[in-house]
Amino acid sequence: MPDLLLNALKSSNNGRPPVWLMRQAGRYMPSYRALKEKYSFHDFCLKPELITQITLMPIEQLDVDAAILFSDILLPLQALGLKVTYEEKIGPKIYPAIRTREQVENLQLEPMENCFKGIPLAIDTLRNTLKVPLLGFAGAPFTLASYVIEGETGKDLRHTKEWMVSDPQGFQMLLDLMAEVSIAFLHLQIKAGVQAVQLFDTWAQALSPAQFEQYSIKMMRKVKDALPPDIPVIFFSRGGVSNALMMAKAGPEAISVDWTVDLASLKNSVPPSLSLQGNLDPAWLYAPPEKLVKAVKDLLATMQNHPGFIFNLGHGILPDVPYSNVKLLVDTVKYATY
Numbered sequence: 642m643p644d645l646l647l648n649a650l651k652s653s654n655n656g657r658p659p660v661w662l663m664r665q666a667g668r669y670m671p672s673y674r675a676l677k678e679k680y681s682f683h684d685f686c687l688k689p690e691l692i693t694q695i696t697l698m699p700i701e702q703l704d705v706d707a708a709i710l711f712s713d714i715l716l717p718l719q720a721l722g723l724k725v726t727y728e729e730k731i732g733p734k735i736y737p738a739i740r741t742r743e744q745v746e747n748l749q750l751e752p753m754e755n756c757f758k759g760i761p762l763a764i765d766t767l768r769n770t771l772k773v774p775l776l777g778f779a780g781a782p783f784t785l786a787s788y789v790i791e792g793e794t795g796k797d798l799r800h801t802k803e804w805m806v807s808d809p810q811g812f813q814m815l816l817d818l819m820a821e822v823s824i825a826f827l828h829l830q831i832k833a834g835v836q837a838v839q840l841f842d843t844w845a846q847a848l849s850p851a852q853f854e855q856y857s858i859k860m861m862r863k864v865k866d867a868l869p870p871d872i873p874v875i876f877f878s879r880g881g882v883s884n885a886l887m888m889a890k891a892g893p894e895a896i897s898v899d900w901t902v903d904l905a906s907l908k909n910s911v912p913p914s915l916s917l918q919g920n921l922d923p924a925w926l927y928a929p930p931e932k933l934v935k936a937v938k939d940l941l942a943t944m945q946n947h948p949g950f951i952f953n954l955g956h957g958i959l960p961d962v963p964y965s966n967v968k969l970l971v972d973t974v975k976y977a978t979y
């Protein structure tokens with residue numbers, strides 16, 4: 642069986658498109674919810690047996706073409722001495738929120754190896770178990786900074802933007818520190834054996850084009866440049882075609898875009914060597930099965946015979962979609978004719 646995902650990341654896949662899904666392990670799965678009765682989300686991210694077990698759930702149940710390490714973009718902030726909590730219905734919280742240069746200067750990054758001993762152990766077991774590639778990931782510097790500044794998921798990024806416009810140098814110091822966090826977290830995963838990585842810049846869509854270039858693209862490039870050149874890197878951001886085209890120019894092997902981008906036009910506007918991942922609206926998973934199948938087939942038809950296409954959603958799976966629809970989506974990509 643040729644490796645569909647790694648080939649697609651080299652824009653040389655001649656088979657059907659590979660499929661994996663952002664947030665493929667999560668609360669929409671009965672098996673995940675059952676395990677959550679017994680353990681905290683922190684246990685899920687720290688204990689090697691749990692990391693392994695949860696990473697494998699979508700492989701065993703959905704039979705997707707790639708595994709993504711079970712972890713979280715906010716976890717490595719703990720290596721700065723910040724407290725990160727996850728509470729049901731409240732979402733993540735970071736203490737203390739960082740809003741001054743002095744605070745940035747007082748943060749020190751502990752080696753990731755000391756903080757997250759379970760991650761390399763889990764990656765080692767996973768590589769020995771999996772027949773599909775294992776992806777690693779990290780938050781991009783801007784998105785990490787937005788969580789650190791807001792102390793939670795920021796609705797309008799009020800504090801982030803206030804700092805950005807009133808003290809750009811101080812803000813840049815924080816971004817540089819976040820790049821260090823991202824790079825160290827990815828090095829930990831790459832040394833242990835992940836085969837490609839995705840950088841999530843979830844909140845960069847709140848930026849103007851000029852700010853996107855300066856705070857998202859430049860910082861994602863800085864992270865990529867610090868990684869071994871043989872590890873394919875996927876840049877993920879939302880915010881439409883303008884952001885997609887800027888990401889395309891920044892040098893990743895692949896870009897992952899949301900459903901506001903027309904992939905058929907995008908593929909004609911970027912070099913053929915750039916792989917494209919996406920971009921079904923995750924809301925289709927609420928649709929009646931026949932409508933979902935049609936939406937999946939329409940996207941497949943658009944990208945037919947594209948050697949660098951990776952089927953995914955435009956953003957993560959929402960926690961309350963029917964499990965049966967997620968399975969149907971994956972099976973449609975793998976087995977349907979269109």
Ligand code: CP3
Pocket residue numbers: 662663664665666667668677682709710711712713714715727729732733778794841843957960
């Ligand atoms: O994709 C996967 O299956 C791998 C695991 C993964 C998680 N988070 C697990 C998780 C990945 C790749 C992430 C990335 C992540 N985390 C992002 C970027 C992607 C995106 O969705 O935009 C962001 C912004 C975060 C921060 C974060 N972590 C938030 C906002 C939340 C709460 C929201 C929610 O869904 O509850 C988390 C918690 C989290 N991370 C959960 C999971 C499965 C839910 C925890 C639970 O079980 O209650």
